[in-house]
Amino acid sequence: MRTWLVLAVIVAQIGTLAFMAGEREWVVRTGRTILLRTAPVDPLDPMRGAYVRLDYEIAHVPRALCDDEIARWMTEASHPGPSRADAVVYALLEINRVGVAELRNLAHDRPSGGHFIRGRIQSLGSDHVRVRYGVEALFMEQQAAKALENAIVQEKMGVPINAEVAVNSRGLGVLKGYRWEPLGLTITLRREQPQREPRTTRPTGGGALLGLVVELKNHSESPVAIVDPAVEGVLRLIPDARRNSDGLAWVRAASVAADPGPEDIIVLAPATTRRVDIDLRSPQWHVFNPADAGSRPAPLSEFTDSPNAWFRIEYAPPPPEGLPQREATALVRHSTLRSRAFSPAGLID
Amino acid sequence: MSTPAAWLSSEIDRWVADQIITPEQAARLHALYPAPPTARPWGLIVFFGIGAVVVGLGVVLLFAYNWDAIPKAGKLAIVFASIIAAHGSGLLLWRQRDWRRLLGEGFLLLGTMLFGAGLWLVAQIYHINEHFPTAFLIWGLGALGLAWALPSVGQALVATFMLTAWASAERFAFEAPVHAAVPLLLATVVPLAWRQRSALLLAVVLSSLYLLMMLNVSDRGGGSAAFLVAFSVSTGLLALRRLAVPHGLPRAMDGVLRFFGLIGFLLCAFIIGFRDAADDVLELTVRPGRDSAAPAVYLVGVFAFAVGTWILTALRARRRSIPKLELEEPIFPLALVLAHVLALTGATEWPGLVAAVFNLVLLGIATAWIVRGCREGHVRAIILGSLVVAATVFSRYFDLFDSLAARGLAFVIFGVLLFVEGFYYRRLREPAAAKGDAA
Numbered sequence: 001m002r003t004w005l006v007l008a009v010i011v012a013q014i015g016t017l018a019f020m021a022g023e024r025e026w027v028v029r030t031g032r033t034i035l036l037r038t039a040p041v042d043p044l045d046p047m048r049g050a051y052v053r054l055d056y057e058i059a060h061v062p063r064a065l066c067d068d069e070i071a072r073w074m075t076e077a078s079h080p081g082p083s084r085a086d087a088v089v090y091a092l093l094e095i096n097r098v099g100v101a102e103l104r105n106l107a108h109d110r111p112s113g114g115h116f117i118r119g120r121i122q123s124l125g126s127d128h129v130r131v132r133y134g135v136e137a138l139f140m141e142q143q144a145a146k147a148l149e150n151a152i153v154q155e156k157m158g159v160p161i162n163a164e165v166a167v168n169s170r171g172l173g174v175l176k177g178y179r180w181e182p183l184g185l186t187i188t189l190r191r192e193q194p195q196r197e198p199r200t201t202r203p204t205g206g207g208a209l210l211g212l213v214v215e216l217k218n219h220s221e222s223p224v225a226i227v228d229p230a231v232e233g234v235l236r237l238i239p240d241a242r243r244n245s246d247g248l249a250w251v252r253a254a255s256v257a258a259d260p261g262p263e264d265i266i267v268l269a270p271a272t273t274r275r276v277d278i279d280l281r282s283p284q285w286h287v288f289n290p291a292d293a294g295s296r297p298a299p300l301s302e303f304t305d306s307p308n309a310w311f312r313i314e315y316a317p318p319p320p321e322g323l324p325q326r327e328a329t330a331l332v333r334h335s336t337l338r339s340r341a342f343s344p345a346g347l348i349d
Numbered sequence: 350m351s352t353p354a355a356w357l358s359s360e361i362d363r364w365v366a367d368q369i370i371t372p373e374q375a376a377r378l379h380a381l382y383p384a385p386p387t388a389r390p391w392g393l394i395v396f397f398g399i400g401a402v403v404v405g406l407g408v409v410l411l412f413a414y415n416w417d418a419i420p421k422a423g424k425l426a427i428v429f430a431s432i433i434a435a436h437g438s439g440l441l442l443w444r445q446r447d448w449r450r451l452l453g454e455g456f457l458l459l460g461t462m463l464f465g466a467g468l469w470l471v472a473q474i475y476h477i478n479e480h481f482p483t484a485f486l487i488w489g490l491g492a493l494g495l496a497w498a499l500p501s502v503g504q505a506l507v508a509t510f511m512l513t514a515w516a517s518a519e520r521f522a523f524e525a526p527v528h529a530a531v532p533l534l535l536a537t538v539v540p541l542a543w544r545q546r547s548a549l550l551l552a553v554v555l556s557s558l559y560l561l562m563m564l565n566v567s568d569r570g571g572g573s574a575a576f577l578v579a580f581s582v583s584t585g586l587l588a589l590r591r592l593a594v595p596h597g598l599p600r601a602m603d604g605v606l607r608f609f610g611l612i613g614f615l616l617c618a619f620i621i622g623f624r625d626a627a628d629d630v631l632e633l634t635v636r637p638g639r640d641s642a643a644p645a646v647y648l649v650g651v652f653a654f655a656v657g658t659w660i661l662t663a664l665r666a667r668r669r670s671i672p673k674l675e676l677e678e679p680i681f682p683l684a685l686v687l688a689h690v691l692a693l694t695g696a697t698e699w700p701g702l703v704a705a706v707f708n709l710v711l712l713g714i715a716t717a718w719i720v721r722g723c724r725e726g727h728v729r730a731i732i733l734g735s736l737v738v739a740a741t742v743f744s745r746y747f748d749l750f751d752s753l754a755a756r757g758l759a760f761v762i763f764g765v766l767l768f769v770e771g772f773y774y775r776r777l778r779e780p781a782a783a784k785g786d787a788a
Binding site: 002003005006007008009010012013014016017018020021024025028051085086120132134135136137138139140141144174175 | 416444473494
């Protein structure tokens with residue numbers, strides 16, 4: 001009798017592992033594969049070894065994209081009450097032109113159809129929610145993780161990673177691998193020269209942001225076309241979703257889309273770069289506070305006292321129907337790219 | 350073979366070889382001192398065990414080095430094959446009646462460890478980044494199942510460690526205390542420790558219970574609530590051991606209960622013997638929010654346990670079903686009640702008075718031990734009492750005595766006390782020594 005009991009527990013142990021592996025293997029084999037845009041951070045897990053931690057764009061959800069029930073949780077979050085940490089939510093996704101899944105809406109109950117992935121609430125704020133989808137760790141051998149980390153900060157700087165995730169009908173996601181975006185976007189800040197004390201070399205202040213040099217580089221092994229970033233409307237100044245509680249906004253946030261001509265479709269050969277200089281002092285790049293009736297548009301450099309005003313440059317090529325028809329248009333990569341976040345005080349993330 | 354029997358057996362053979370005794374005499378001596386039938390080949394077990402561990406480590410390192418190159422199916426095969434091999438071998442050996450049963454338990458323990466490792470390896474293979482404390486919970490429950498099925502102290506130790514890791518990870522990484530962990534350990538591991546009469550398991554699970562209760566209650570109740578919980582548990586354990594001894598509590602387990610009870614109580618009393626600490630530690634406040642009722646549940650529960658066991662002990666001592674209470678024993682529950690009254694009534698307005706009272710508590714207990722030790726010839730009680738007095742006096746040296754004169758006087762008094770102690774001990778032992786000489 002006791003032998004059967006011991007055997008039953010052993011079978012339960014092996015069965016638990018088999019279920020854990022089997023469920024995920026089933027998702028990998030039969031689930032839909034989607035691409036999720038990431039921004040990696042890199043730690044070491046003592047129990048599971050080296051891994052690259054992936055931070056997804058869909059993990060940071062503004063209030064506007066949450067359903068009413070989640071919005072209510074966000075309102076209640078500042079008061080004592082039941083904790084919503086680990087509450088199950090579902091991110092409804094829309095696949096864009098380059099096959100990357102973008103967040104359409106965050107719901108508290110499971111959708112009946114469409115693309116979606118199941119997550120759990122990690123933290124709730126009054127204006128945004130952070131969600132964990134269980135696919136934030138890409139485990140690899142330590143040398144490979146180191147090589148990936150080096151690539152992210154050096155030769156592949158500014159190149160987004162797209163995670164391949166298999167998702168089943170209940171929204172369970174399993175990370176399968178990753179792919180690099182063909183294009184990378186980097187920025188270099190142009191700052192004011194810092195003031196120095198007389199007879200010393202110690203800076204006393206200054207360094208406010210005057211402009212940016214934006215570079216688009218083709219990191220793939222085949223030619224990729226871009227819409228010239230110098231064309232008005234192709235580059236946009238967007239507030240950082242996680243750190244812009246000062247409420248500043250770009251004056252041209254609601255402007256008309258770009259209208260490039262045939263000469264504005266540029267084919268980048270592998271490893272070539274297109275560079276454009278932006279003067280943030282010019283009126284087209286001014287910012288203001290829409291919630292303040294007395295706020296007037298001004299250059300970013302005048303907002304150095306706003307510690308919670310962070311922005312990104314976004315490269316957003318027009319849709320195919322908005323481009324002139326020429327041979328190179330077929331090579332245009334219709335992928336939105338975002339730079340690292342930067343502040344009016346000349347700090348960069 | 351036991352050591353003396355083994356030695357005699359080899360010597361008998363040598364005597365025969367040296368013609369000191371005849372072979373017939375040797376046979377009679379062998380028959381008179383036979384080797385125990387169930388002797389364990391410890392040498393074989395130790396070398397086999399060490400060899401197996403070293404080989405296993407080598408295999409693990411080889412796999413780890415080539416892990417990335419091994420396909421997913423291969424990795425899963427390695428994980429499952431190792432668990433099945435360990436558990437399978439363990440089960441087959443465990444079913445034997447002799448020393449192989451012990452070896453089987455060892456393999457089953459290895460199987461449980463591989464099960465835990467398997468959880469993390471499968472997570473790595475499939476890049477799973479779910480709520481990681483759940484892995485410790487599953488691991489612990491797997492070990493707990495075998496701990497009861499076999500039964501096995503080793504499996505229970507693994508279960509205790511993993512369930513503690515689970516609850517601690519929830520508390521620290523997610524600020525979500527798991528209150529269910531405490532009754533889970535109480536209901537599953539403590540009875541197993543009693544059933545197996547294992548002092549080691551009892552010590553480990555008590556450590557875990559202290560840790561988890563203090564961690565959980567401090568989430569809303571702060572350090573003061575954690576202090577009071579520890580104080581209550583320690584006081585309760587001192588009574589529990591008195592109640593359990595008539596029910597066959599083994600000496601080793603009695604020692605564990607007494608150790609945790611005394612150390613916990615003395616430490617708590619020592620802490621609030623400092624004026625500043627008394628002010629901080631007895632200031633009970635509850636942080637509002639989720640689970641704000643939890644501190645009250647813990648505090649009331651353990652206080653009721655402590656006071657209840659002492660009332661029961663006093664009643665049974667009065668009925669003489671257990672030995673009568675010693676001189677210092679009523680001080681334990683009274684000090685506990687006093688600490689709670691002070692914490693609840695906000696009597697920390699007089700921290701100096703509070704500290705003085707608990708210093709007297711310590712000195713009272715220490716004096717009772719010294720007197721009893723001198724009277725009954727228990728050197729350990731005298732030493733323990735003297736150490737408590739010394740610790741109290743030295744700590745007052747730093748925080749209470751403002752002048753060198755006062756400090757000097759305190760040392761003189763303490764020194765005189767030690768002399769008196771020695772004289773009193775000698776005087777009381779003289780009749781016993783004289784009796785011994787006469788015999």
